[in-house]
Amino acid sequence: MYMFLPFLLALAGCASAWRSRAGLSYALWSATIVVTVAWFFHHATDPLKFSF
Amino acid sequence: MSEQRPVGAILNMLGLLGISLILTVAFTYQLALGELPCPLCLLQRAGFIAVGMGFLFNMRLGERGSHYAMILVSSLVTGFISMRQVSLHLAPGDPGYGSALFGLHFYTWALIAAIGIVCYVALVFILKDVTGKRDGDAPLNGAASNTVFAIFALLVAANLLSTVLECGAGQCDDNPVRYLLLK
Numbered sequence: 001m002y003m004f005l006p007f008l009l010a011l012a013g014c015a016s017a018w019r020s021r022a023g024l025s026y027a028l029w030s031a032t033i034v035v036t037v038a039w040f041f042h043h044a045t046d047p048l049k050f051s052f
Numbered sequence: 053m054s055e056q057r058p059v060g061a062i063l064n065m066l067g068l069l070g071i072s073l074i075l076t077v078a079f080t081y082q083l084a085l086g087e088l089p090c091p092l093c094l095l096q097r098a099g100f101i102a103v104g105m106g107f108l109f110n111m112r113l114g115e116r117g118s119h120y121a122m123i124l125v126s127s128l129v130t131g132f133i134s135m136r137q138v139s140l141h142l143a144p145g146d147p148g149y150g151s152a153l154f155g156l157h158f159y160t161w162a163l164i165a166a167i168g169i170v171c172y173v174a175l176v177f178i179l180k181d182v183t184g185k186r187d188g189d190a191p192l193n194g195a196a197s198n199t200v201f202a203i204f205a206l207l208v209a210a211n212l213l214s215t216v217l218e219c220g221a222g223q224c225d226d227n228p229v230r231y232l233l234l235k
Contacts, residue, residue: 003219006098007212
C-alpha cells in the first residue's frame, strides 16, 4: 500500500494538464480518486459506536 | 483589442488559490509545529488536491461541465473522509487529533471546506448566468494563471515528497511521530 500514490498520480495529472493532454489528465484524476477511496476503505476499519 | 476575461475563469483561478491556501495551512502546521499528518489527514489532502485538479482543468483545458463534476465528486470524497475522522473523535472527553485552528481541529475544517466548495461551485454557476457569460470555454495561458498553476503544482509535489519521507513505500502509522525515512 503506497500512501504516496494519490499525490504521485495527482502530480502526473497536473503535468499532463499543463501539456493540454485532456484524456490523460482525466484518467489520472480518476485514478487519484479511485486510489484515495481505496486507501480510505483500507484505513477505515474500526467500527464506530453510533446507532442511528 | 483586449478581451474581457470570463467570470468563470477568474472564479476558477480563485478556487485553485483557495485550495492552495488550504494545503499551505496544513503544510505550515506540519513543518512549523512538527505535527505529522495521519493517514486520514493525508487522504483529505489528496481529496483537496483532486478538487484543485478540477479547477486546474477548467483553467488549462477549457471550462467544462465535467470538470465541475470532478470538483463536486472530489468534495464529496473529501467530506466523507473528514466526516469519518470527526466521528472517530466525537465522543465526550476525546482530545481530538492534532492542533486546533480557531477552536476546531483540521478534519472539522476539512468537512466545512468540502461543503464550502460545493457552495462555491453553485455560486460560480449562478454568477456565470447572472453575468451572461455561460461559455468561458477557452483555456487560460496568462502569467497570473500560470503562477496559480505553479503554486498548486509545487504544493502537490511538496506533499508527495513529504509523504514519501513520512511513510516510505508503505502505509503510514495511525499516529505518526517521526518521518520514516529520516530516522
